[in-house]
Amino acid sequence: MTHHFDRVKNYLIDLDYNITxxxxxxxxxxxxxxxxxxYNLVIAVADPILIMEQFLFELKEGKPEVFRKLLEKNRDIVHGAFALDxxxxxxxxxxxxxxxxxxLNEIEGSVxxxxxxxxxxxDELIEFSKN
Structure with a gap:
């Protein structure tokens, strides 16, 4: 266990996030x-980076228009981006x-x-998950 793990844990506690x-x-x-x-936001300490990943939805089939809309929306996201696993x-x-x-501010900004x-x-994410 690294000091980064403890530091991140303390930040999560300070931010009142529930560690499940x-x-x-x-x-x-x-x-x-x-x-x-x-819910179920995975946070991994992978020195030299911290990885935050939240499952959003399962693609029933790869429709180009869904990918295009997700990529376009990536431009508007302040921190992070849509990705495929x-x-x-x-x-x-x-x-x-x-x-x-x-x-603490960086973690809070990402969340x-x-x-x-x-x-x-x-609404759009729900629609994408139905297709």
């Missing part, structure tokens, strides 16, 4: 922030931060970006 899972050996957290509609079927929100100088995305773009 913690594995110090793998340096992974799963957090919830129900007030923002965030390694299967190519699960759309996730993903953000990475440098651990060396990470602070706030996800919160804003979910509040502003939820």
């Amino acid at each position: 899972y913690e594995n110090a050996e793998e340096e992974v957290f799963v957090v919830e922030y129900p007030d923002a509609g965030i 390694e299967t190519g079927t699960r759309v996730v929100f993903r953000d990475t931060l440098q651990l060396e100088n990470i602070d 706030n970006s996800l919160e804003l995305l979910l509040s502003e773009y939820s």
